[in-house]
Amino acid sequence: xxxxxxxxxxxxxxxxxxxxxxxxxxxxxxxxxxxxxxxxxxxxxxxxxxxxxxxxxxxxxxxxxxxxxxxxxxxxxxxxxxxxxxxxxxxxxxxxxxxxxxxxxxxxxxxxxxxxxxxxxxxxxxxxxxxxxxxxxxxxxxxxxxxxxxxxxxxxxxxxxxxxxxxxxxxxxxxxxxxxxxxxxxxxxxxxxxxxxxxxxxxxxxxxxxxxxxxxxxxxxxxxxxxxxxxxxxxxxxxxxxxxxxxxxxxxxxxxxxxxxxxxxxxxxxxxxxx
Amino acid sequence: xxxxxxxxxxxxxxxxxxxxxxxxxxxxxxxxxxxxxxxxxxxxxxxxxxxxxxxxxxxxxxxxxxxxxxxxxxxxxxxxxxxxxxxxxxxxxxxxxxxxxxxxxxxxxxxxxxxxxxxxxxxxxxxxxxxxxxxxxxxxxxxxxxxxxxxxxxxxxxxxxxxxxxxxxxxxxxxxxxxxxxxxxxxxxxxxxxxxxxxxxxxxxxxxxxxxxxxxxxxxxxxxxxxxxxxxxxxxxxxxxxxxxxxxxxxxxxxxxxxxxxxxxxxxxxxxxxxxxxxxxxxxxxxxxxxxxxxxxxxxxxxxxxxxxxxxxxxxxxxxxxxxxxxxxxxxxxxxxxxxxxxxxxxxxxxxxxxxxxxxxxxxxxxxxxxxxxxxxxxxxxxxxxxxxxxxxxxxxxxxxxxxxxxxxxxxxxxxxxxxxxxxxxxxxxxxxxxxxxxxxx
Numbered sequence: 001x002x003x004x005x006x007x008x009x010x011x012x013x014x015x016x017x018x019x020x021x022x023x024x025x026x027x028x029x030x031x032x033x034x035x036x037x038x039x040x041x042x043x044x045x046x047x048x049x050x051x052x053x054x055x056x057x058x059x060x061x062x063x064x065x066x067x068x069x070x071x072x073x074x075x076x077x078x079x080x081x082x083x084x085x086x087x088x089x090x091x092x093x094x095x096x097x098x099x100x101x102x103x104x105x106x107x108x109x110x111x112x113x114x115x116x117x118x119x120x121x122x123x124x125x126x127x128x129x130x131x132x133x134x135x136x137x138x139x140x141x142x143x144x145x146x147x148x149x150x151x152x153x154x155x156x157x158x159x160x161x162x163x164x165x166x167x168x169x170x171x172x173x174x175x176x177x178x179x180x181x182x183x184x185x186x187x188x189x190x191x192x193x194x195x196x197x198x199x200x201x202x203x204x205x206x207x208x209x210x211x212x213x214x215x216x217x218x219x220x221x222x223x224x225x226x227x228x229x230x231x232x233x234x235x236x237x238x239x240x241x242x243x244x245x246x247x248x249x250x251x252x253x254x255x256x257x258x259x260x261x262x263x264x265x266x267x268x269x270x271x272x273x274x275x
Numbered sequence: 276x277x278x279x280x281x282x283x284x285x286x287x288x289x290x291x292x293x294x295x296x297x298x299x300x301x302x303x304x305x306x307x308x309x310x311x312x313x314x315x316x317x318x319x320x321x322x323x324x325x326x327x328x329x330x331x332x333x334x335x336x337x338x339x340x341x342x343x344x345x346x347x348x349x350x351x352x353x354x355x356x357x358x359x360x361x362x363x364x365x366x367x368x369x370x371x372x373x374x375x376x377x378x379x380x381x382x383x384x385x386x387x388x389x390x391x392x393x394x395x396x397x398x399x400x401x402x403x404x405x406x407x408x409x410x411x412x413x414x415x416x417x418x419x420x421x422x423x424x425x426x427x428x429x430x431x432x433x434x435x436x437x438x439x440x441x442x443x444x445x446x447x448x449x450x451x452x453x454x455x456x457x458x459x460x461x462x463x464x465x466x467x468x469x470x471x472x473x474x475x476x477x478x479x480x481x482x483x484x485x486x487x488x489x490x491x492x493x494x495x496x497x498x499x500x501x502x503x504x505x506x507x508x509x510x511x512x513x514x515x516x517x518x519x520x521x522x523x524x525x526x527x528x529x530x531x532x533x534x535x536x537x538x539x540x541x542x543x544x545x546x547x548x549x550x551x552x553x554x555x556x557x558x559x560x561x562x563x564x565x566x567x568x569x570x571x572x573x574x575x576x577x578x579x580x581x582x583x584x585x586x587x588x589x590x591x592x593x594x595x596x597x598x599x600x601x602x603x604x605x606x607x608x609x610x611x612x613x614x615x616x617x618x619x620x621x622x623x624x625x626x627x628x629x630x631x632x633x634x635x636x637x638x639x640x641x642x643x644x645x646x647x648x649x650x651x652x653x654x655x656x657x658x659x660x661x662x663x664x665x666x667x668x669x670x671x672x673x674x675x676x677x678x679x680x681x682x683x684x685x686x687x688x689x690x691x692x693x694x695x696x697x698x699x700x701x702x703x704x705x706x707x708x709x710x711x712x713x714x715x716x717x
Contacts, residue, residue: 039355039356039359042359042362042363043355043358043359043362044362044399045395045399046358046393046395049355049393049395050355050359053351053352053354053355054352054355056351057349057351057352060349061349189347190347193347193348194344194347194348197344229348230348233348235351236351236390236392239351239393240390240392240393240394241392
């Protein structure tokens with residue numbers, strides 16, 4: 001089974017890297033990281049803060065955009081071009097096909113965000129700071145910010161967040177058209193990023209006396225259905241606090257479980273689908 | 276089949292047609308761009324708000340809470356952009372010499388709403404708010420917000436202390452500096468020294484000594500220790516003056532008259548429930564020196580010697596004073612007084628004949644608004660020379676030299692005074708060394 005999933009994943013990766021939009025997004029990401037230097041220069045005093053913020057945002061947005069623009073058309077394209085018949089006529093189960101597609105896309109995103117992350121880290125360590133004229137050799141090129149564990153963890157958790165978004169994109173892609181999938185995935189991403197504010201909103205409604213039981217109930221359901229993506233955002237820890245929260249393993253477990261559940265739903269939908 | 280095969284290879288006519296079409300598109304786009312170019316100028320011509328030179332009126336900024344929702348979790352970058360917008364706003368105002376900073380506080384509030392754990396907008400923003408629109412209240416409210424959100428950052432209370440210090444509100448500054456020293460890490464090494472200085476200025480000599488000694492016990496750096504030692508000498512001299520004067524009152528109760536010298540005072544033995552003066556002093560100083568009884572004994576053993584290599588003496592009214600601290604204070608006062616003596620000579624072409632003439636000259640400067648804040652504080656509201664450290668008759672005994680300046684009375688120079696040996700609390704490294712030596716001896 002693993003061999004079949006891996007074969008689908010590898011082919012998906014090969015297919016995805018041929019997509020020109022990928023390179024366009026990568027160039028935009030690199031441009032954003034390079035632009036952060038300029039923003040840092042005019043920020044007066046806290047240029048490293050600006051550079052890290054911009055870099056992390058660029059990596060995150062790049063991953064999300066790839067998963068939305070490439071992921072949403074992934075399965076639809078196979079159906080539209082009828083290449084799905086040649087795959088499913090072989091001993092490949094529909095679930096394996098979905099998981100393979102998902103892993104292939106994740107591999108693509110991992111390569112892209114990994115490249116951008118490495119570029120960002122090198123840039124941050126080497127160029128971001130102000131050169132000390134007295135330093136020589138390698139030291140001259142290492143006058144930027146320090147690469148800390150929270151910063152690396154923030155980059156890892158950006159990828160974890162993208163895994164969840166990609167699972168959602170694949171789920172929608174298995175059931176509808178690319179445009180609708182992209183719209184729905186974007187909505188889920190936005191809702192996921194803002195889901196921690198739902199309890200605050202419920203409390204605010206209760207404070208104002210406007211909270212009906214039905215309203216609160218639906219809001220709570222919405223809170224549990226949408227992925228809580230804000231818990232995967234470690235930007236504040238990396239940029240301002242400099243220490244990691246203690247429940248990282250739980251957050252990781254949550255992301256993995258959510259992605260698996262969403263992919264199972266995608267498999268169920270895809271199994272019922274007739275071409 | 277031939278038609279399909281020849282399709283990719285286009286004829287020259289088709290190519291030129293495509294090229295023409297491409298050129299046409301390019302020209303249309305260029306014409307559109309050219310048409311839009313004058314739009315900003317036309318807008319400026321017809322929008323009275325823009326031409327009035329008031330960019331504030333068109334600056335629209337949503338609430339931080341609203342922006343937080345709009346940024347979909349990418350509020351860090353939004354905060355950076357708002358902060359940069361604030362930097363540009365200040366730059367524009369300064370370059371236009373415009374003193375209306377109406378939007379400055381709003382920009383910092385939005386920045387801090389978006390990224391509440393970023394400390395720079397709080398402390399730098401507060402300093403700018405207090406310096407440019409001179410709005411201390413808003414600056415302090417921004418710092419309070421910062422302190423609520425970042426209880427771990429020393430920079431925010433430190434900025435609050437700086438703000439209060441710059442306005443002469445030492446008591447409030449001291450409150451914030453104590454908070455920094457007690458609960459935070461990584462704060463500048465000068466904080467302890469500033470606290471000790473402020474406590475000394477507030478005449479809380481016991482706490483000042485305790486602070487200075489505590490800082491000396493924590494620090495190994497040579498430069499920092501040199502600064503702290505000078506504060507420590509002053510605080511301990513002041514504390515000894517207070518303690519010895521109190522002891523002299525005690526002496527007067529037993530002997531019917533105050534002691535004539537510190538030596539006499541220290542010879543008062545224990546009587547009834549009261550301890551001997553020397554023992555009482557050691558006990559009080561052990562507390563002031565953070566429990567270091569050995570150091571306290573060494574300090575008391577030096578008496579009547581003071582921390583500046585000079586001596587304590589008893590005035591006829593029974594109060595005890597340090598000649599060293601009097602000399603240090605006089606040196607500091609003369610530095611400012613001689614500056615004005617020089618100004619007097621420059622203005623009148625001759626030195627001031629007496630104290631009254633100099634004071635009158637400074638009054639003229641004050642009325643003309645030519646005195647800085649520090650100098651105004653030095654001369655006081657009535658513009659008089661500060662009291663002489665050696666007593667009321669001190670100024671009448673001072674001599675003006677040939678250069679038209681007050682000369683220091685004969686005695687050791689200041690370099691020697693601050694370099695004289697005196698028992699000082701050891702730093703961590705020295706304590707470790709002593710402990711190792713002790714264990715070796717055992």
